[in-house]
Amino acid sequence: MLYSGGRLVVKFGGTSVRDDFGEAVTFVSRLWDENEVAVVVSAIKGVTDALLKFSSTGEGFEWIEKVHRDFAKKYGIPFEVFIGPLRELKKLSREDFPSFEAYRDHVLSYGEWLSGLAFAEALRREGIQVELFEPWEIIETDGNFGNARVDITKTSQNLKVVEEALERGRVTVIPGFVGSYNGLRTTLGREGSDYTAAVLGKGLNAKAVLIMSSVDGIYTADPRRVVSARLIPFVSYDELYVASKAGMKAIHHGAIDVVRGIPIIFGRTRNWSIGTIAGYESSSLPILVHKVNGEEAVITAVGVSEIPGFETESGSERGIPWARIEVSTSRLGSTLNRLHLLLVGGRVNLPRTLSIVHERRGVSANNV
């Protein structure tokens, strides 16, 4: 167990909510045995895209409703939990908002809100006392619709109520991705639930922020494309920042500076495995990140200043060197594998679990 007796923020991504919801709920209930737990949830995978379409075309409501109906059935949550907000969503009208952007962000807020309702309900069914918070009452932003920045000072004040609930032994559930400005809901940019988790980690002075998804942690390259990709036990905040900016999807890059100083633990919801800790230490392994733009792809090797035998553009940010090449998308897979062999292939064999090191960090992950 994560047997720290501290305060944890645990964020579940949209794929976890959709596919591994039961395991996410039991994981939280086990963590809660020994910790104060603040849960952050994403919308069910696909729902944000559907809401986006709904806001601009008025189409696709039935699909959103169906996804939640199927979800309720699959995980034994009464569909009644979703009925009120779904009705509200259907009735929203563009005319009631000062701008299209304000309307759109309001529509988008329902994805995370529905997930939050589901998570709170599932925990209650486990006999756990839960408090679900409306994120627009807690997270205050700069009002930049679609990509708002959080006002940490104001938000930290608002977080007092969450803190009190945690101290009373409640699991708190806070839907991700959403905040507000002058009473209007604002979203934090795509993948913004990580940002919410980071803000909570900071504002609640958590011992760690767990980012739970469908992969074990951070790899030296995308494991779906590079078979020999290795899980990286320790990654530094700066490596993570540079890799995220270059296109790595593990965490919203705006979240990293917010949470600096607090360990970020990356893990997989299914089987509760934990693969990477981000902090001040580093395993000093290169990270190959790629970004596809149509026919062209860009590969960035983070932690490397040159790639022997390749013509690269190179640079360094925050003390982390990087080297970059362009390839045609059709050759992305083979190039990634070749580079991986070259840059990572011959390095020492690393253990695939971190249990001993976790204890030294004050967070034991044994038998998680």
Ligand code: ASP
């Ligand atoms: N649901 C939002 C998105 O799909 C935010 C998130 O999942 O982090 O971008």
Ligand code: MG
């Ligand atoms: Mg993500």
